[in-house]
Amino acid sequence: MANGVDGDLVGLETELMAAVAAAADLDGLEEARVAALGRKGKLTALMRGLGELGADARKARATALNLLKDRLGAALDAKKETLGAAAIEARLARERIDVTLPVRPESAGRIHPVSHVVDEITAIFADMGFAIAEGPDIEDDFHNFEALNIPAEHPARQMMDTFYLRDDASGGRKVLRTHTSPVQIRHMQAHQPPYRIIAPGRVYRCDSDMTHSPMFHQVEGLAIDRAIHMGHLKGCLFEFARSYFEVDRLRVRFRPSHFPFTEPSAEMDIGCAWKDGELRIGEGDDWLEILGCGMVHPKVLTAAGVDPTQWQGFAFGMGIDRIAMLKYGIPDLRAFFESDLRWLRHYGFSALDQPSLAEGLAL
Ligand code: PHE
DSSP: OHHHHTHHHHHHHHHHHHHHHHOOSHHHHHHHHHHHHSTTOHHHHHHHHGGGSOHHHHHHHHHHHHHHHHHHHHHHHHHHHHHHHHHHHHHHHHHOOOOSOOOOGGGGSEEOHHHHHHHHHHHHHHHTTOEEOOOOSEEOHHHHTGGGTOOTTOHHHHHTTOOEEEEOTTSOEEEEOSSSTHHHHHHHHHSOSOEEEEEEEEEEOSOOBTTBOSEEEEEEEEEEESSOOHHHHHHHHHHHHHHHHTOTTOOEEEEEEEETTEEEEEEEEEEEEEETTEEEETSSSEEEEEEEEEEEOHHHHHHTTOOTTTOEEEEEEEEHHHHHHHHHTOOOGGGGGSOOHHHHHHHOEETTOOOBTTTBSOO
């Protein structure tokens, strides 16, 4: 065997290979290559020495040297590849640019729970095909009462503790809307059915205690089409409650109720338990009311210019502050409107987290 004959080559190979392995970068590797294969390299010198040997010895020695040269060449190539890749990695790391914007100091502010819950509700109903509708806070008697089948002298007018504005020039007396239901009327007057809308906004009633504030928030819902029935109402509100409270197996029930603008009317309750003074939604066998709903009364459709022989649908109304308190365990409604920064920091939400069904609502 060539290696047996050329015992001196074993030591040389070990030395040359060690130099290749020790090269820390491409320059170092080039040095190792030159030291072996350059003009004055150790292997080159041995190659030159071949001429001095006899024919047989030369042949065997040449084979051994060439094999060594091949192995060294392969080691050099392999090392070059690793060092090359490492060099690119190092350069990429060095030249990396962070294109994300730093969090700006002003984003330290918090989103009010009411705004956040409006975003959550919007995300859920948008997913079911509902659009957003709006109406004015200062309403006329027709939209807030009359068209909703609440005629003058109807007891519901007293129940609502209405704030009245001064009589205007035409003798009409405007009110601060007592619910978001007038948005139903405005939307039906301005659009051709079918439609599905929700209308979040402020409402006003002359009332104030732990759970009542003279200004609070509601979200109205309205779905009108040719064949909408109570099953659609239930399915839609079941789905809403389960998504909003983020409890898949939430128990829900409908209780018969009365509203002048819906027939039949119902109130929806969700299942809950009180444990150690704490409310647990989705557990136990207590019930909590969360909204009013029903099939839109034919008189309401007529008043808003929609033909009740062609169209029908459901409506619902829900207190936003109330469901925010229930979900986030906020004890006193009045704190919502006191603008206390400590409260807001505690109960508020990050401005960078937008609720969505895919990424989660509460965040
Ligand atoms: N407007 C009712 C309220 O303020 C809620 C409601 C809306 C009920 C729509 C039924 C249908 O209590």
